[in-house]
Amino acid sequence: MWVVMGTVDWQRVQGAGLLDEVLASDAVSCDIGDRYEVGVLIGSGGQGNVYRARDCLLARDVAVKLVHQSAANRHLQAEAALLARLSHPAIPSVYDRGVSVDGRAYMVMELIDGQPLKRVIDDPQWPLRERLRVFRAVASAVAHAHERGILHRDCKPGNIALRDDGEAFLLDWGLAATGDPRAICGTPCYAAPEQLSGQVADRRSDVYSLGVLLYQVISGHLPFARVVHDFAEFRAQRAGLGLVPLRRYRSDLRPSFQRVIDRAMAAQPAARYERCNHLIEDIDALIAGERVSLDPYHWRLPRWLLPSIAAGLVAFALGWWWSPSGLARPDWPATQSSSVRDADDVVPQPFADAPPAMAEAPWDEADEDAFEPSSQQTLSSLPITITDVEADGVADLIAPSPGPIQAEPAMPPQAIMEPRQSSILDPSENEGESGAGNDWSLLRLPTLDDITDGE
Numbered sequence: 001m002w003v004v005m006g007t008v009d010w011q012r013v014q015g016a017g018l019l020d021e022v023l024a025s026d027a028v029s030c031d032i033g034d035r036y037e038v039g040v041l042i043g044s045g046g047q048g049n050v051y052r053a054r055d056c057l058l059a060r061d062v063a064v065k066l067v068h069q070s071a072a073n074r075h076l077q078a079e080a081a082l083l084a085r086l087s088h089p090a091i092p093s094v095y096d097r098g099v100s101v102d103g104r105a106y107m108v109m110e111l112i113d114g115q116p117l118k119r120v121i122d123d124p125q126w127p128l129r130e131r132l133r134v135f136r137a138v139a140s141a142v143a144h145a146h147e148r149g150i151l152h153r154d155c156k157p158g159n160i161a162l163r164d165d166g167e168a169f170l171l172d173w174g175l176a177a178t179g180d181p182r183a184i185c186g187t188p189c190y191a192a193p194e195q196l197s198g199q200v201a202d203r204r205s206d207v208y209s210l211g212v213l214l215y216q217v218i219s220g221h222l223p224f225a226r227v228v229h230d231f232a233e234f235r236a237q238r239a240g241l242g243l244v245p246l247r248r249y250r251s252d253l254r255p256s257f258q259r260v261i262d263r264a265m266a267a268q269p270a271a272r273y274e275r276c277n278h279l280i281e282d283i284d285a286l287i288a289g290e291r292v293s294l295d296p297y298h299w300r301l302p303r304w305l306l307p308s309i310a311a312g313l314v315a316f317a318l319g320w321w322w323s324p325s326g327l328a329r330p331d332w333p334a335t336q337s338s339s340v341r342d343a344d345d346v347v348p349q350p351f352a353d354a355p356p357a358m359a360e361a362p363w364d365e366a367d368e369d370a371f372e373p374s375s376q377q378t379l380s381s382l383p384i385t386i387t388d389v390e391a392d393g394v395a396d397l398i399a400p401s402p403g404p405i406q407a408e409p410a411m412p413p414q415a416i417m418e419p420r421q422s423s424i425l426d427p428s429e430n431e432g433e434s435g436a437g438n439d440w441s442l443l444r445l446p447t448l449d450d451i452t453d454g455e
Helices: 010-015 019-023 070-084 117-121 128-147 203-219 231-236 255-264 276-288 303-322 376-380 391-395 413-417 448-454
Strands: 036-044 048-055 060-067 094-099 105-110 113-116 160-163 168-170
Touching: 036 060, 060 070, 070 094, 070 105, 113 117, 117 128, 117 160, 117 203, 128 160, 128 168, 128 203, 128 276, 203 255, 203 276, 255 276
Parallel strands: none
Antiparallel strands: 036 048, 048 060, 060 105, 094 105, 113 160, 160 168
């Protein structure tokens, strides 16, 4: 069982036969107080060393990272504050920080008992599903950091440890605390082109590193035809290194794997996955055996949002159909305008049951009790015989009839204007309430019976 923490060049250590010497080295010279009992050195990096220690207060094993020189104190303190903002199953927790007796900063972290990912990648018996599961856990940790505005900048197998229970952890967040988006940093073969050329790095730079890591986790090899470990040489010959198709090492895989890797490792940041979550979605599709979408991810909507959008479109269509500006209903009159009115506002056409000559007469206004012809020519079209009477005077005497209007014989004008005591239009007179008198307010057209009675 190996204890992995920090960044260790395991190939160099094992090749030189120095592993036993490193693990057996005496690290008690680091004095960080009485609470922690510092043990052996378990990791080393450019910024500092990582030791196994014992927390005497809480009775647990921890990892202590101590900088080489006090000049790096501020950087380590920034890394500790950064990790304290993260809470993810694949990111080690930070317990404490402080300054040693000799003035060097230290950070106390969760201890990961396991082995480096590099040893498992080379195992041909390691199942593909387990490889994808480990990669997904690392990508999820990077996505969690991106949500809080943090870039890892150095995603590689050397910074990934597998615990004894198979859980993966992404280590060494030292470059994440750099703060300068144009800083030239990272590891050759894993750093994005813009990260090596001093351009602004963003979350798509980590996506590129994850693309290289995905290729290596699946195949056990780097995707380049020629591997260059020197930083300056790799930056100068990046375009001429060449990419090896995944089918050379894994001919049993579907082309979808190659498409995902190509999109993550695109030379232009705009052509990559815009977010790590999009890459994780395609990894889930690969694990489930589903087809990977070819749509550009900066235009793609989240899958959970599609049902909501469909329901909104249906509701909008139904609302537009029933709104005043919607389609005309088939039972509405054809003479109605495009601006639909309610049924109570539709005015019925006058004289709907009248003869054609009367129904087609032009009317200017419509009221519930009276209709006024627009001209004298309209009076001539009525089926009433009127002689020697001014049209304007007669128009005041015309009232609409609920049924067809019958023609009556002509009579002198004075008979029309003579006040009447008849109770034809005043039923109250028949009941003895009105009595005798002249009623000029109730006038009607004379009938044939009236003329006969007058004679």
